Amino acid sequence: MKLHVPTLIARKREGETLDPAEIRLLIEGYTSGEIPDYQMSAFAMAVFFRGMEPAETAALTKAMMESGDVFQHRAGHPAVVDKHSTGGIGNKVSLILAPLVACTGVWVPMVSGRGLGITGGTLDKLESIPGFKVGITIPEAQDLLEKIGVVMMGQTDRFCPADKKLYSLRDVSGTVPSIPLITASIMSKKLAESLDELVLDVKYGTGAFMKTEKEAHALADSLIAVGREMGVEVHAVLNPMSEPLGRAVGNSLEVIESLECLEGGGPEDLRKLVLDLAEKISPVSRGELEKLLDDGSARRKFDEIVAAHGGDPSDLPRLAVIHHAPVIREFPAPDTGTIVRVDAGMVGQAAVQLGAGRARATDGIDHAVGFDRFVKVGEHIHQGNPLCRIHARTAVDFEIAEAMLEKAIRIEP
Structure with a gap:
């Protein structure tokens, strides 16, 4: 079966259901380099707008799974x-x-x-x-x-x-x-x-x-x-x-x-x-x-x-010593009250800013930095008591993370 990729893209663009064999040939051709990125981008965009039937998604999954090695468990193996x-x-x-x-x-x-x-x-x-x-x-x-x-x-x-x-x-x-x-x-x-x-x-x-x-x-x-x-x-x-x-x-x-x-x-x-x-x-x-x-x-x-x-x-048991950030300080609560929000997205952004995450796949990771002893939503806090502890590489990093956490945490009387 010879695959004409522009026709396949056009059919998916129009909302047609593709055959599992066509999907397999598309993935095989893309993995081998025969089908270029620009055609696969167009196909991905067609799927983005038109979606896929469960059988199509399963066929895509199977083709991607079989593009490389899979685990081969021996006969009589335990449940995996x-x-x-x-x-x-x-x-x-x-x-x-x-x-x-x-x-x-x-x-x-x-x-x-x-x-x-x-x-x-x-x-x-x-x-x-x-x-x-x-x-x-x-x-x-x-x-x-x-x-x-x-x-x-x-x-x-x-x-x-x-x-x-x-x-x-x-x-x-x-x-x-x-x-x-x-x-x-x-x-x-x-x-x-x-x-x-x-x-x-x-x-x-x-x-x-x-x-x-x-x-x-x-x-x-x-x-x-x-x-x-x-x-x-x-x-x-x-x-x-x-x-x-x-x-x-x-x-x-x-x-x-x-x-x-x-x-x-x-x-x-x-x-x-x-x-x-x-x-x-x-x-x-x-x-x-x-x-x-x-x-x-x-x-x-x-x-x-x-x-x-x-x-x-x-x-x-020595991880805290092995990865000891140069700056470890508590972040004090500005008010007394109940924690009503600890915004996970903002906390994640603050962690990336410290170096605990990566913005690009090629970025390095700092294993020592981050936050611990975080308060949880629903807990009562007194002004001056720690909302968490910040582990940072520098004092400037600490201050940036602290400013981001101020926006992430909300306390109500």
């Missing part, structure tokens, strides 16, 4: 499960959920991404642990699944190359906020892990990509439909991202908070979300999952992950 979040501020759930769920006898082949814009990335957080290597091959990952039941790695060059190429194109062509394209991007990477079950943490609010609950519902429905088309059980949990999750934002600071949760403590909202998601893909009850956090099992599994990826678990 994973979790994906659509982003957020202070969202360190993966660091806790992966070891916790791996304690229940399933396999967790977690392929994660880096932070971009205000959204933090799991890989950046893991790399704040000295020696932690996220760049491993799929055969190495499969070996770790056999040994410890869990792996936390980055996307290899041979893992969904079509997604990597198309995502970069969408970023510069104004087609990022398209539900079929978002769905195919997320699900191609997750389904390349050859999963039996997937739980999705779909965020909405100021600190999320989807700003409204209605948009989040539409994305969740699309993700579930594609999972169903491809024979994977998908659960979606909608969660607001109007304030940061937990009390820490920033790479090493979020790892420190994750360790608290893995030891049975940590912020209540973080623990609840981890359990809400974990119980969807675990063969054990919520009560048993709570025990695994409280008795140290999940923490011991995290130590195994760190050691297996080249780190030293004995460094974990």
Whole structure:
């Protein structure tokens, strides 16, 4: 079958439903370089305006997934499960959920991404642990699944190359906020892990990509439909991202908070979300999952992950010393009253300003900077008491972050 790309673009522009074979040839041609960026941009824009039927989105997902290597699990393997979040501020759930769920006898082949814009990335957080290597091959990952039941790695060059190429194109062509394209991007990477079950943490609010609950519902429905088309059980949990999750934002600071949760403590909202998601893909009850956090099992599994990826678990209690920002100061409350808003989007922007995130994919990351001991909405505060602690590289960075937080936090008498 020979594909005439201009005709395909025109048909999608007019709202026609494309055949799975046509979509596969389009993705194969684009991945190989035979189809140029300008034609793929036009196709992405046509999808942006016209959308896709669930079968089309599934065909796009499958073609992108099969553009590179996929996990091949041995016969008789345990259930293979994973979790994906659509982003957020202070969202360190993966660091806790992966070891916790791996304690229940399933396999967790977690392929994660880096932070971009205000959204933090799991890989950046893991790399704040000295020696932690996220760049491993799929055969190495499969070996770790056999040994410890869990792996936390980055996307290899041979893992969904079509997604990597198309995502970069969408970023510069104004087609990022398209539900079929978002769905195919997320699900191609997750389904390349050859999963039996997937739980999705779909965020909405100021600190999320989807700003409204209605948009989040539409994305969740699309993700579930594609999972169903491809024979994977998908659960979606909608969660607001109007304030940061937990009390820490920033790479090493979020790892420190994750360790608290893995030891049975940590912020209540973080623990609840981890359990809400974990119980969807675990063969054990919520009560048993709570025990695994409280008795140290999940923490011991995290130590195994760190050691297996080249780190030293004995460094974990020393992270605050290893990544010690030069300027660490409290941000005092200007008034007495109740916290009614901690704007997650603004907090994320302040974290990027400090150097905890990246504006461009090529930017570096400062693992030491960020915020901790953050107040939560609904708490009462006295004038002069700390709203949070700011970890900055310089006094000027501190002052800029403080000014941004003044706009992000609202206190009412």
